[in-house]
Amino acid sequence: MLLNNRLNDCSIQQPLALKNCQMKNVLFIVFAFAIPVALLSQVTKQTLPQLNKTNVKQVIAAMSVEQKAKLVTGMGMILPGPTANNDKKKSIWTNKRTEREECKNVVYSVPCGDCGIRYIGETGQHFSERRSQHQRDVKNRKKTNGFYCHIRENKGHKIDWDKALFLDYEKNWKRRKIKEAIYINAINPTNTMNKKDILNLEKGYELDAVWSEFNEVHRLGITRKMG
Numbered sequence: 001m002l003l004n005n006r007l008n009d010c011s012i013q014q015p016l017a018l019k020n021c022q023m024k025n026v027l028f029i030v031f032a033f034a035i036p037v038a039l040l041s042q043v044t045k046q047t048l049p050q051l052n053k054t055n056v057k058q059v060i061a062a063m064s065v066e067q068k069a070k071l072v073t074g075m076g077m078i079l080p081g082p083t084a085n086n087d088k089k090k091s092i093w094t095n096k097r098t099e100r101e102e103c104k105n106v107v108y109s110v111p112c113g114d115c116g117i118r119y120i121g122e123t124g125q126h127f128s129e130r131r132s133q134h135q136r137d138v139k140n141r142k143k144t145n146g147f148y149c150h151i152r153e154n155k156g157h158k159i160d161w162d163k164a165l166f167l168d169y170e171k172n173w174k175r176r177k178i179k180e181a182i183y184i185n186a187i188n189p190t191n192t193m194n195k196k197d198i199l200n201l202e203k204g205y206e207l208d209a210v211w212s213e214f215n216e217v218h219r220l221g222i223t224r225k226m227g
């Protein structure tokens with residue numbers, strides 16, 4: 001149900017339409033996985049004349065971690081390192097609390113100060129506003145809030161909002177949702193949520209399985225961003 005609500009701007013609200021929605025809204029050169037075909041050819045240095053779902057999956061599965069990283073940055077996702085992509089978006093790479101408060105359109109990550117398990121979320125609002133909403137949910141003991149559930153189940157644990165960091169920047173709502181889901185999936189690749197790995201209660205946007213091929217790249221990225 002929640003998924004359908006999230007997709008309420010898609011014309012057909014049926015599971016089969018999910019991938020089409022992803023394609024349409026991601027705005028990459030569209031193919032079944034929202035990966036730009038030209039970029040894929042460039043990274044693999046192959047021409048891919050007869051693309052179909054199966055051979056693209058095979059091509060991606062056979063790529064090196066470095067190639068996958070190139071593809072990820074080429075798709076506008078942020079990986080640490082001196083790339084043009086990062087320079088353009090480095091304004092979100094801030095540790096200054098005052099600057100961080102004002103950032104919006106970000107995918108963020110916040111840890112429990114006691115066990116280090118992180119929550120991954122996205123917001124189009126200023127980060128400070130989203131944080132206040134979470135804090136209100138915790139105060140109101142909202143059972144749908146991942147932070148509250150963690151604190152309830154782990155007495156004495158406190159969320160360390162000062163250690164919040166931004167994983168990515170994205171103005172487009174749908175693409176931000178997809179990015180959030182990609183990071184959540186990297187930390188928690190299984191269908192069920194593992195409370196020892198992540199504070200989120202659900203996986204978010206339904207992703208095609210091909211994105212799991214990039215999990216190693218994203219996990220590496222998250223670790224580096226945590227510095």
Ligand SMILES: [Zn+2]
Pocket residue numbers: 112113114115116117150154157158
């Ligand atoms: Zn904890």
